[in-house]
Amino acid sequence: MGAAELPVLPTALTGSYPKPVWLRALSRGLKMYENKKRLKLLREAHNDAVALVVKELEDLGIDIPTDGEVRRDPVTEYLVKKIYGFKFYGPVRMWGNHYVMKPVAVDKLRYLGPILVSDYLHLREVARSRIVKVTITGPATATDWSFNEYYSSREELMFDLAKIINRELKNLEEAGAEYVQLNETSLLSAPLDLESCVEAINEAVKGVNIKVGLHIYGYSYERLKPFFDELEVSQLTLGLAGYSFKYLKVLDGINKEVGIGVVDVQAYRVEEPDEIIRAVRKAMRYVHPECIYVNPDSGMRYLPRAVARRKLKSMIDAVISLREELKRRGLTAIPLRRTSTCP
């Protein structure tokens, strides 16, 4: 397959999208069934929800949809269910009334087989878009969101997770995926040595020949800047809108493709297209437009669906306007890059 082409300033979903209300209600209702039947019905419902979300994203004009992560609970539960060595003690409070199933490493971890391949194949089947993105939690964030009762250090746990993620990425590549993204939202805040985290990320992507993005979120991007060149990923996806674009300057001198977060996923206020246009123009001072993707700051899971939709509409309106400007400069399309540098 030749290199896929995308419109300049491709728009992508960063990761999650609000789950349809009926899916939540249905999940509760299915509790009455025995496990096998329940899982079968849930799988069908999830497939329908993915089809719905992808259609909604594509109708809005998103170039690169994900499956909205509608099958998943936050962070790590989906990932570790197919890894031997983890167990759960029950829900753990994350904030307010939001809980996650935080796994506990109780034995040497072992990859039990593909985790996301069937999800990818379904996404590929229902999406009209040429390129779709598969997201997976990265080794540092997966470590941060796990308890450790087995390994002598959290770093040791992280490197075993990196090896498992590497096998999963290779399986996704074999299944035909062209674009995966490691979600490393804890990278800058986890109590882990940053240099080791970068090594673990590189271990996770070693020998993977498809486009790999790295999504990070936080305010201390400057800490990671010394490692930008070392990271063997094709794109850095940063949340910037939530910090009023204060940290855009971190992009100065970067020689990587970047995904710029232009809508805040923690606020219900819908950004005006003009604000987004200004931010992207500012980013273009540091990064060539050929190397910029446009996306929300992070996962949109916690937003009401109508708000998420309106935010994405604003983002797309802004990008349409910017593309007109770039068209006058003769820039209309970019290739799907797999390299770790850009341009």
Next chain:
Amino acid sequence: MGSTLVVKAALNGSFPRFFKLAKLYTRFSLGWITYRTLESGIREYTRKLFEMLRGFGIRIFTDGMFRYDDLFNPLIQYVEGVEPGKLTRFFECTFYFKAPLIKSRLRLKDNVPIPDWLHLSSVQAGEVFSDEYVIKQPLPGPLTLATFSIDEYYHDMGRLIHAWCTEVLEPLIRMILSKVPNAVIELHEPVLVSKSISREVKRVGVSEVMELLGSLGSPAWVMTYFGDLGDVVDLVGDLLTGGKVLLGVDYRSCKSPLAVIKELGVRKVALGMIDARTTVLEKILVMRDEIEEVLSLGVREVYIGNNAPLDPLPEVIAVRKLRRLGRTARGFALLTRLIG
């Protein structure tokens, strides 16, 4: 207490909000249940916590902070000039809170319900514990409040710490103590041992806490956690003059807790022996040895507890850890009785 040795177990800060109670909160926020139903749920789960603590022999406790989203919320909802800001990570825990966003001058609102909530919990505690018990009211300390605030008004750390102290904490604590006179105030000051804050700011914080607690004249616990107290032992020493303040030492984060306790020369101390960051259960025998070492320094009163709020733990683990804490303290009580 004279020379009698006291080793007691305590619940400090929060107990993980029961998952079913969280569901009630969600249903209330969606308008599916009335406030009365939610309130009845909160009381039911508070009672459940108290009964569990009684079973474990823990008679010094908070009400689990079930009405709180985190250390700062909903307190900041009852403060003029503040809005809940961005979700921010609580130190190294995978637990997040909404940081106070300071928009204008701070002032405690008149309708703050915290004293009433403590009063309700105190009544329930009285029903569950027929004999001696101590109920504590956890509050964020001024240094911690100021450090986690996003300040768009004061633009000066010293003024902000002072404002949190005088405009919010002092009137609030007075209200609490007038409603529940025997309550113990539990000030959380983890920032005091945080490496990212300068000594100068910490010095200002300590001096404000001293002034605050001095003006109130009531006993208080000052909890420090997730850092090495050894770095600020000279600063915290000032807090302990007067004997009204019990210092919380995070035994799991402090590099040399014994050296710190020795240097402080305290007769009573709260030891954070249960680590709120790990599911690994602390061993009773190890805790006993550690307590004996502390007692050998001349400390007469040791209050063993969790080092930090228990929110980041699964409920089942929090229960197991508290049970072990109770057993450890009971073992000492038995020993003291036998020795006479």
